[in-house]
Amino acid sequence: MQPSEFTPQPGSLYVVATPIGNLRDIGLRALDVLRGVDLVAAEDTRVTQGLLAAYGIRKPLAALHEHNETQVTPRLIDALRSGQRIALVSDAGTPGVSDPGAYLVRAVREAGLPLIPVPGPSALTTALSVAGLASPQWLFHGFLPARAQARRQALEELADLPFHLVFYEAPHRVLESVADMVTVLGKHRTLTLARELTKRYEQVVTLPLDEAAAWLAADPNRLRGEFVLIVSGAQRSGLPDTTAARKVLVTLLQELPASQAARLAARLTGIQRGLLYEWALAMKAEHQGDG
Ligand code: SAM
Numbered sequence: 001m002q003p004s005e006f007t008p009q010p011g012s013l014y015v016v017a018t019p020i021g022n023l024r025d026i027g028l029r030a031l032d033v034l035r036g037v038d039l040v041a042a043e044d045t046r047v048t049q050g051l052l053a054a055y056g057i058r059k060p061l062a063a064l065h066e067h068n069e070t071q072v073t074p075r076l077i078d079a080l081r082s083g084q085r086i087a088l089v090s091d092a093g094t095p096g097v098s099d100p101g102a103y104l105v106r107a108v109r110e111a112g113l114p115l116i117p118v119p120g121p122s123a124l125t126t127a128l129s130v131a132g133l134a135s136p137q138w139l140f141h142g143f144l145p146a147r148a149q150a151r152r153q154a155l156e157e158l159a160d161l162p163f164h165l166v167f168y169e170a171p172h173r174v175l176e177s178v179a180d181m182v183t184v185l186g187k188h189r190t191l192t193l194a195r196e197l198t199k200r201y202e203q204v205v206t207l208p209l210d211e212a213a214a215w216l217a218a219d220p221n222r223l224r225g226e227f228v229l230i231v232s233g234a235q236r237s238g239l240p241d242t243t244a245a246r247k248v249l250v251t252l253l254q255e256l257p258a259s260q261a262a263r264l265a266a267r268l269t270g271i272q273r274g275l276l277y278e279w280a281l282a283m284k285a286e287h288q289g290d291g
Pocket of ligand 1: 020197226
């Protein structure tokens with residue numbers, strides 16, 4: 001039996017996932033919606049125009065991106081109230097996943113208007129589907145900050161988590177990010193690098209984190225395109241040498257407050273920062289007791 005065509009309902013916002021590279025990845029329901037709506041709200045109207053043209057669809061488009069969403073959203077809410085059917089799309093993948101959309105979605109929900117997801121591609125799920133992760137728990141971080149200091153701080157906050165960490169990254173920053181990952185997360189991790197997914201030069205490799213920079217630099221083509229990076233999580237078990245770690249901590253505590261000493265010791269030893277902080281506090285208390 002053929003599934004029947006889907007008809008968008010008046011006054012509804014459809015949040016529609018679109019391909020992340022290969023245009024054949026568009027869903028049948030996504031096409032039904034794009035054909036049936038009165039208006040398409042798009043992150044970049046030129047990009048969406050290309051997608052619609054590929055499927056012979058002509059629709060009025062309205063730009064909706066992070067710089068104008070607060071101005072455009074009230075007009076879209078009015079249009080929905082008057083019965084128009086609207087599709088929200090981003091340049092690629094699922095709106096709201098490191099892409100605009102959340103502001104409009106919240107406004108539609110607050111207005112009590114119908115809000116319907118039309119699922120489909122996302123670089124996140126596409127990369128995870130071929131990463132073959134050994135454990136099923138992962139944390140999606142999206143883009144790291146562009147500035148080095150903020151990026152390292154963001155990584156430090158993730159360093160102790162025992163889950164795979166999933167990042168989006170732009171080609172011109174991938175080398176810096178990978179270098180910071182080695183420094184902050186420690187080299188005893190693996191990295192799955194998924195680039196150009198669903199496109200001609202698609203590539204998915206898993207390698208030790210501290211070999212990734214050399215792998216990327218070995219061929220200029222490897223630095224092109226769009227990237228999803230998946231780093232294995234912090235070790236849960238007490239495999240590291242805790243005696244050596246305690247020695248490091250004692251030395252650092254002579255110069256630094258407990259929190260800073262714990263952070264540095266975590267970087268040097270690979271032991272969880274929270275645990276080192278507890279030890280540091282205990283050592284300080286012991287020391288005060290001596291005095
Ligand atoms: N909303 C999109 C989604 O659902 O995946 C993500 C949009 S975000 C602005 C763009 C980032 O997603 C890129 O910088 C890259 O990290 C990742 N990405 C998008 N398409 C990709 C692809 N074909 N291969 C690998 N990563 C991709």
